[in-house]
Amino acid sequence: EPEVTQTPSHQVTQMGQEVILRCVPISNHLYFYWYRQILGQKVEFLVSFYNNEISEKSEIFDDQFSVERPDGSNFTLKIRSTKLEDSAMYFCASSDLAVGETQYFGPGTRLLVL
Amino acid sequence: AQSVTQPDIHITVSEGASLELRCNYSYGATPYLFWYVQSPGQGLQLLLKYFSGDTLVQGIKGFEAEFKRSQSSFNLRKPSVHWSDAAEYFCAVRWTGNQFYFGTGTSLTVIP
Numbered sequence: 507e508p509e510v511t512q513t514p515s516h517q518v519t520q521m522g523q524e525v526i527l528r529c530v531p532i533s534n535h536l537y538f539y540w541y542r543q544i545l546g547q548k549v550e551f552l553v554s555f556y557n558n559e560i561s562e563k564s565e566i567f568d569d570q571f572s573v574e575r576p577d578g579s580n581f582t583l584k585i586r587s588t589k590l591e592d593s594a595m596y597f598c599a600s601s602d603l604a605v606g607e608t609q610y611f612g613p614g615t616r617l618l619v620l
Numbered sequence: 621a622q623s624v625t626q627p628d629i630h631i632t633v634s635e636g637a638s639l640e641l642r643c644n645y646s647y648g649a650t651p652y653l654f655w656y657v658q659s660p661g662q663g664l665q666l667l668l669k670y671f672s673g674d675t676l677v678q679g680i681k682g683f684e685a686e687f688k689r690s691q692s693s694f695n696l697r698k699p700s701v702h703w704s705d706a707a708e709y710f711c712a713v714r715w716t717g718n719q720f721y722f723g724t725g726t727s728l729t730v731i732p
Contacts (some may be wrong), residue, residue, distance in 0.1 A: 551719035
């Protein structure tokens with residue numbers, strides 16, 4: 507069964523450093539998403555991406571964040587200058603249609619900012 | 621504002637016992653409803669979903685959920701819990717737009 511994959515599984519970085527989290531969505535999917543889950547809190551929406559542009563973003567997704575689909579398979583989340591509060595599990599998801607469709611989630615990247 | 625509530629932070633059940641995990645949502649329009657499960661170190665796996673039609677939906681691993689419009693609820697049930705069901709369970713709701721709104725999750729412990 508096709509699945510969403512994410513790399514790395516864990517990332518430790520120093521405050522102020524840039525990180526890039528990578529995702530490979532399911533191959534025939536057209537919509538891509540990033541969510542985060544701070545330890546002990548709920549999963550929160552960050553951004554959705556379709557047709558090479560952001561279609562929706564939350565208040566969390568400020569100028570420090572950016573997303574890109576650099577090629578036909580990868581979908582990346584960049585945090586330009588990490589803060590301590592960026593420490594979280596980041597989930598990538600994809601879906602093949604927009605309205606009401608199931609989003610399939612990857613295993614997540616655990617980011618720790620020191 | 622849209623919100624999803626899972627009132628039970630943690631539930632403990634005996635293996636073989638029945639299970640019900642609660643989920644309530646706010647906002648007027650009928651949403652799309654999902655239950656996901658997260659095992660330790662794993663991602664979110666879809667258990668089941670409701671879009672329309674029959675309000676009782678069947679999912680994987682023997683789970684089912686019932687949509688009750690009058691109560692704005694979408695509770696997850698399983699008649700007989702197995703030790704491997706121990707995990708974190710998340711209710712997710714989608715209204716208009718792309719984003720899912722998640723509840724805070726319910727942690728399930730299964731005792732022998």
